[in-house]
Amino acid sequence: MQIGDLSDRSGVSRDALRLYERRGLIRADRKANGYRDFPKETEAVVGLIRLAQALGFSLREISELVGGNQAEMDAEAVADLLRAKLAEIDDKVARLLQLRGMLEARLANVCPLGLGGRARVS
Incomplete structure (x- = not known):
C-alpha cells in the first residue's frame, strides 16, 4: 500500500506517516521506483498509534510499546x-x-453572596 493510500484509509497525514516511519513505529519496503510499500496491517498499527496518542501517550512511549516488532507487544x-x-493521570487530577x-x-x-460590585483582590 502506498503512502497516499495509507493516508486516505487511516486519516493520518503523509507527513505524520513519514514521522512514524522515522521513529520506527511503522515500516515500509521500498519499490524499485523508491516509493514506500506499506504492508496491509500497517493501517491497524497506525490506528493503535492514534488511539495511544489520544490517551496521552507520547510517540516515545508508543515506540517503547511497539519496539522492534509491530506484530507482537510484550504484555x-x-x-x-x-x-x-x-499514575500520571491521577497526579494531574490531584x-x-x-x-x-x-x-x-x-x-x-471575591463574591461571598454572589452580589455584583467591585472586588478587592488580596
Whole structure:
C-alpha cells in the first residue's frame, strides 16, 4: 500500500506517516521506483498509534510499546506503561482538584453572596 493510500484509509497525514516511519513505529519496503510499500496491517498499527496518542501517550512511549516488532507487544511492558500513565493521570487530577479548591476559595472571598460590585483582590 502506498503512502497516499495509507493516508486516505487511516486519516493520518503523509507527513505524520513519514514521522512514524522515522521513529520506527511503522515500516515500509521500498519499490524499485523508491516509493514506500506499506504492508496491509500497517493501517491497524497506525490506528493503535492514534488511539495511544489520544490517551496521552507520547510517540516515545508508543515506540517503547511497539519496539522492534509491530506484530507482537510484550504484555507486561504494555501493562507497566498503562499503569504509569494511570499514575500520571491521577497526579494531574490531584493537582487540578487542588487548584479548583484554591479558585473556589478565592471566588468565595471575591463574591461571598454572589452580589455584583467591585472586588478587592488580596
